[in-house]
Amino acid sequence: xxxxxxxxxxxxxxxxxxxVALEFNMPAGVTQTxxxxxxxxxxxxxxxxxxxxxxxxVMFWSIFHHRKSKGAKASQxxxxxxxxxxxxxxxxxxxVAMAVPATKTLVDMYDTSESDIDIQVTGHQWKWxxxxxxEDLGFFSILATSKEEIENRKKKNPNYLLEVDxxxxxxINKKIRFLFTSNDVIHAWWVPDLAIKKDAVxxxxxxxxxxxxxxxxxxxxxxxxxxxxxxxxxIEVKAVSEDDYALWLDEQxxxxxxxxxxxxxxxxxxxxxxxxxxxxxxxxxxxxxxxxSGIPQAFPALNGSPIALGPKADHMAIVIQxxxxxxxxxxxxxxxxxxxxxxxxxxxxxxDNKTGDKVTPAEVQAVxxxx
Amino acid sequence: MxxxxxxxxxxxxxxxxxxxxTTNHKDIGTLYLVFSLIMLFVGGSMAFVIRAxxxxxxxxxxxxxxxxxxxxxxxxxxxxxxxxxAFVGLANWQVPLMIGAPDMALPRLNNWSFWIxxxxxxxxxxxxxxxxxxxxFGWTFYAPLSTTYAPPSVxxxxxxxxxxxxxxxxxxxxxxxxxxxxxxPGMKMMDLPLFVWTWLITAFLLIxxxxxxxxxxxxxxxxxxxxxxxxxxxxxxxPVLFQHVFWFFAHPEVYIMVLPAFGVVSQIVPxxxxxPLFGYHSMVYATAAxxxxxxxxxxxxxxxxxxxxxxxxxxxxxTMLIAVPxxxxxxxxxxxxxxxxxxxxxPMLFAIAFIVLFTIGGLSGLMxxxxxxxxxxxxxxxxxxxFHYVLVPGSVFGIIAGVYYWLPKWCxxxxxEKLGQLHFWLSFIGxxxxxxxxxxxGLAGMPRRIPDYALQFADFNMITSLGAFLFGTTQLLFVxxxxxxxxxxxxxxxxxWDGAKGLEWSVPTPAPYHTFSTPPVxxxx
Numbered sequence: 001x002x003x004x005x006x007x008x009x010x011x012x013x014x015x016x017x018x019x020v021a022l023e024f025n026m027p028a029g030v031t032q033t034x035x036x037x038x039x040x041x042x043x044x045x046x047x048x049x050x051x052x053x054x055x056x057x058v059m060f061w062s063i064f065h066h067r068k069s070k071g072a073k074a075s076q077x078x079x080x081x082x083x084x085x086x087x088x089x090x091x092x093x094x095x096v097a098m099a100v101p102a103t104k105t106l107v108d109m110y111d112t113s114e115s116d117i118d119i120q121v122t123g124h125q126w127k128w129x130x131x132x133x134x135e136d137l138g139f140f141s142i143l144a145t146s147k148e149e150i151e152n153r154k155k156k157n158p159n160y161l162l163e164v165d166x167x168x169x170x171x172i173n174k175k176i177r178f179l180f181t182s183n184d185v186i187h188a189w190w191v192p193d194l195a196i197k198k199d200a201v202x203x204x205x206x207x208x209x210x211x212x213x214x215x216x217x218x219x220x221x222x223x224x225x226x227x228x229x230x231x232x233x234x235i236e237v238k239a240v241s242e243d244d245y246a247l248w249l250d251e252q253x254x255x256x257x258x259x260x261x262x263x264x265x266x267x268x269x270x271x272x273x274x275x276x277x278x279x280x281x282x283x284x285x286x287x288x289x290x291x292x293s294g295i296p297q298a299f300p301a302l303n304g305s306p307i308a309l310g311p312k313a314d315h316m317a318i319v320i321q322x323x324x325x326x327x328x329x330x331x332x333x334x335x336x337x338x339x340x341x342x343x344x345x346x347x348x349x350x351x352d353n354k355t356g357d358k359v360t361p362a363e364v365q366a367v368x369x370x371x
Numbered sequence: 372m373x374x375x376x377x378x379x380x381x382x383x384x385x386x387x388x389x390x391x392x393t394t395n396h397k398d399i400g401t402l403y404l405v406f407s408l409i410m411l412f413v414g415g416s417m418a419f420v421i422r423a424x425x426x427x428x429x430x431x432x433x434x435x436x437x438x439x440x441x442x443x444x445x446x447x448x449x450x451x452x453x454x455x456x457a458f459v460g461l462a463n464w465q466v467p468l469m470i471g472a473p474d475m476a477l478p479r480l481n482n483w484s485f486w487i488x489x490x491x492x493x494x495x496x497x498x499x500x501x502x503x504x505x506x507x508f509g510w511t512f513y514a515p516l517s518t519t520y521a522p523p524s525v526x527x528x529x530x531x532x533x534x535x536x537x538x539x540x541x542x543x544x545x546x547x548x549x550x551x552x553x554x555x556p557g558m559k560m561m562d563l564p565l566f567v568w569t570w571l572i573t574a575f576l577l578i579x580x581x582x583x584x585x586x587x588x589x590x591x592x593x594x595x596x597x598x599x600x601x602x603x604x605x606x607x608x609x610p611v612l613f614q615h616v617f618w619f620f621a622h623p624e625v626y627i628m629v630l631p632a633f634g635v636v637s638q639i640v641p642x643x644x645x646x647p648l649f650g651y652h653s654m655v656y657a658t659a660a661x662x663x664x665x666x667x668x669x670x671x672x673x674x675x676x677x678x679x680x681x682x683x684x685x686x687x688x689x690t691m692l693i694a695v696p697x698x699x700x701x702x703x704x705x706x707x708x709x710x711x712x713x714x715x716x717x718p719m720l721f722a723i724a725f726i727v728l729f730t731i732g733g734l735s736g737l738m739x740x741x742x743x744x745x746x747x748x749x750x751x752x753x754x755x756x757x758f759h760y761v762l763v764p765g766s767v768f769g770i771i772a773g774v775y776y777w778l779p780k781w782c783x784x785x786x787x788e789k790l791g792q793l794h795f796w797l798s799f800i801g802x803x804x805x806x807x808x809x810x811x812x813g814l815a816g817m818p819r820r821i822p823d824y825a826l827q828f829a830d831f832n833m834i835t836s837l838g839a840f841l842f843g844t845t846q847l848l849f850v851x852x853x854x855x856x857x858x859x860x861x862x863x864x865x866x867x868w869d870g871a872k873g874l875e876w877s878v879p880t881p882a883p884y885h886t887f888s889t890p891p892v893x894x895x896x
Contacts, residue, residue, distance in 0.1 A: 023811075023815035023816075023827055024810075024811035024812075024814065024815055024831070025811075025814050025815070026747050026814045026815075027815075027816070033743075036743075037743050037744055037746065037747055040741055040743055040744045041738070041741075041744045041747065044737065044738050044741055044744065045738065048734035048735075048737060048738060051734065052730065052731070052734060055701060055702070055705060055730065056727060056730075058705055058709065059705045059708060059723075059726070059727070062705070062708045062709045062710070062711070062713070063708065063713065063715075063723070066644075066708065066709065066710055066711050066712065066713055067712070067713045067714065067715075068645070068712045068713060068714045069714070072710075072711070072712045072713070073712055074644065074645040074646040074710070074711045074712035075646060075710040075711070076646065076647060077649070077710075078646070078647035078648065078649055078650070078651065079649060079650045079651065079652065079653070080650075083650075083706070084650055084653045084699065087698065087699060087702045088695055088699060091694060091695050091698050092692075092695055095691045095692065095694065095695070098691065098741065099687070099688060099691060102687065102741045102742060102743055102744070103684060103687075105743040106680065106683055106684065106687070106742050106743050107680065109743060109746075110680045110683075125520075149429070150429060150430055150823060151429065151430060152429040152430070152431065156428060156429065156826060158826065159825075160428065160825055160826050161428075161823060161824065161825050162825050180677075184515070184520065185513075185515050185516040185519075185520050186513055186515075186516065186610055188675060188749075188750060190750075190818070192747060192816045195743075195746060195747055196746070197675050197746045197747065197749055197750070198675055198677065199675050199676045199677060201604075201610055201611060201676070201677065202515065202604050202605075202610060203603075203604020203605065203609070203610070204604065204609070204610075204611070204677065206676075206677035207677075220816070221816075221818050221821075222818070223675075223749065223750040223751070223818045224513070224750060225439070225508065225509045225513070225516065225819075225820045226516065227439075227507075227516060227520060228435050228436045228439065228507075229435060230435075230439075230818075230820060230821060231435065231818075231821035231822055231823050231824070232435075232823075295436070297502040297503045297504075298436070298503055298504075298522075325519070327520060
């Protein structure tokens with residue numbers, strides 16, 4: 001089957017994806033839960049298969065033997081209470097037999113008590129935020145696939161659309177509790193190998209847990225339609241040994257301190273522009289577009305916009321506080337003062353915008369602290 | 372009988388105003404059917420856009436925001452514009468003929484229920500040309516994506532939904548009143564043909580749930596324009612409330628879209644098996660049981676939303692239970708065929724395909740009922756495969772089977788059997804090529820409603836797209852067959868199917884403009 005399909009596709013010379021293995025079943029995954037779900041899935045599948053074979057078997061047997069062209073005479077029987085009762089009872093028995101293991105798995109999945117690590121997962125249009133509760137650590141995780149690949153200007157890499165800049169790092173063999181919520185619309189956090197799919201609902205918190213058996217990288221995607229870039233907010237979970245996890249935590253905290261310190265530093269215009277370009281591409285280009293032209297009727301252009309050419313204070317205010325009713329997030333809650341300073345500097349000095357302004361991290365810090 | 376059906380005196384009005392002003396159930400039935408066929412192609416062309424974009428990974432043809440508009444409009448148009456009106460069209464033609472009534476009970480209401488629809492859909496389609504684009508939040512329009520974050524055209528969407536709801540409710544009232552009051556003398560409820568029974572039950576479902584849909588879109592309207600916070604957590608509301616109210620409507624809605632197809636198939640299978648329907652009574656009870664149970668299973672669409680454990684278990688058990696009456700129906704059809712004397716004309720082919728493919732959709736539905744497994748299936752292409760199996764080779768094949776079955780009676784001409792069979796086989800291959808691979812990509816992890824996907828899904832998506840192009844273009848053949856039949860088909864006999872039973876076959880062919888002006892007498896068995 002697979003060879004046939006690959007043959008068809010390579011004959012058409014259309015698909016760039018033929019080198020990737022073809023998958024057609026649910027992954028068994030790397031947790032006990034995912035494996036018991038896989039077991040349920042296969043059991044119910046085989047039950048369905050048997051039912052289908054029996055029902056269609058009788059049907060096609062009739063179709064072949066009881067046809068007029070073969071001289072079949074129609075019987076005139078038209079009902080039997082006993083038969084009706086039998087084929088009501090048998091399915092009920094099968095269903096009860098199926099419900100028992102399903103209930104057991106479900107009860108187990110709902111037991112989120114006694115976790116070792118708690119991670120808050122917040123959905124944003126269109127990225128995930130991970131906060132390690134009790135660790136003073138949190139970061140955004142954004143699609144890392146390049147625009148060139150999406151627009152077919154560059155060969156797609158094997159992890160196309162399933163790769164992020166900052167993966168979620170977790171230790172193996174620990175009970176990890178996830179707390180899901182959202183900042184805007186409903187998203188759903190789904191990693192098939194962990195068998196977790198849970199909606200991230202704004203204003204509410206959902207729970208789920210996992211205990212990963214095997215180190216590795218496990219990929220998933222947002223599973224609830226969340227707007228324009230729903231297809232472009234993947235999830236990447238890196239499961240590492242406990243020691244590696246401890247090392248990683250220290251590293252992240254050191255990075256965070258360095259970042260905080262950088263607010264105090266003197267930033268040159270070039271440094272801000274270079275940093276700003278990167279921040280812009282990750283956070284702003286989705287809506288306002290890489291060339292600052294925006295999307296008519298939906299997202300305003302920044303190129304030549306009154307905000308980007310007007311007073312710095314207004315520009316800082318809108319980036320920091322957002323304009324929620326129009327879908328503009330409050331970046332003061334998402335980015336550091338350095339990042340905001342850099343991106344505003346970038347926006348005021350890119351494309352046809354030539355204000356020559358420089359916005360310093362200290363200025364941004366001052367505005368943010370006032371709120 | 373033909374003496375009291377003097378068409379010269381009571382024929383249709385002349386000119387195009389006939390179609391605007393008509394209160395004749397046959398005219399209105401035709402209007403509904405033609406309208407739904409047009410909508411099938413409008414919705415189908417949107418599916419074309421979707422499948423063309425998904426032919427390969429990467430963004431090729433459309434931008435993501437337009438892709439979302441296409442998936443949303445495709446769903447809305449197929450559900451409210453194609454499937455539902457087609458069944459109302461079949462009911463308009465067939466219910467009076469099958470119960471020996473001269474017309475629907477409320478003919479003017481009938482005219483109005485149809486004529487609302489073109490305006491509702493014109494309004495819905497006009498949103499494609501509005502600033503900010505058409506609705507792009509999925510046909511399930513979950514808040515707050517459809518409220519706080521919606522394009523401005525959402526208001527037109529809400530109004531259009533209201534109009535469709537009014538149309539459906541009026542149509543349902545008409546059908547109930549007709550069936551209760553206008554049966555031929557001597558025809559008891561348990562003498563009703565199954566198509567009439569399934570429609571009666573469907574009509575009750577419509578009256579029960581369309582107001583719920585109206586309520587939920589009104590709450591949306593209040594949130595969008597009048598500052599309420601039904602679905603806005605920041606104002607004390609709850610986005611999940613939207614889903615509960617929506618699915619309380621939309622789960623019975625899926626049975627609304629399939630019960631009349633059960634009815635059509637229950638007429639066709641006995642005819643071509645030349646054998647009475649097996650288990651008539653249990654068919655009626657099973658239909659009623661499905662209808663009642665459809666009200667207590669809605670949250671199985673929301674297993675991942677974060678319900679308490681008891682909620683999950685309740686909805687898992689009730690959903691599994693609904694497989695029982697559905698199974699009874701399938702077993703009864705198979706038993707009807709068993710020891711029959713079968714022939715396989717086009718209506719029978721579509722009916723058999725309905726039974727097989729609907730059962731496949733039903734079995735994947737049973738898999739989806741297992742809540743823990745649903746965590747993996749939910750919002751993937753596995754679900755897309757499941758509901759397209761019950762709606763396309765399910766409802767749509769049921770409608771097509773009904774059209775082939777009754778077309779000779781409607782227009783007095785016989786369709787070309789060879790072309791009909793060609794239409795069937797191309798549709799059958801196309802539909803499976805389109806929807807079967809969706810099971811695989813869904814299980815392998817492809818979410819629904821995405822314009823671009825990871826590379827491991829590429830091969831199956833290409834097959835699906837090719838199947839979709841085949842299935843879509845094949846339906847042009849259906850249009851050709853219908854037009855050719857009406858214009859130049861061979862004259863059909865009074866009883867075109869030798870195994871057919873029922874009052875609809877007792878009237879002349881083609882069915883005169885007015886039938887049963889004097890009620891037939893039934894019950895002298």
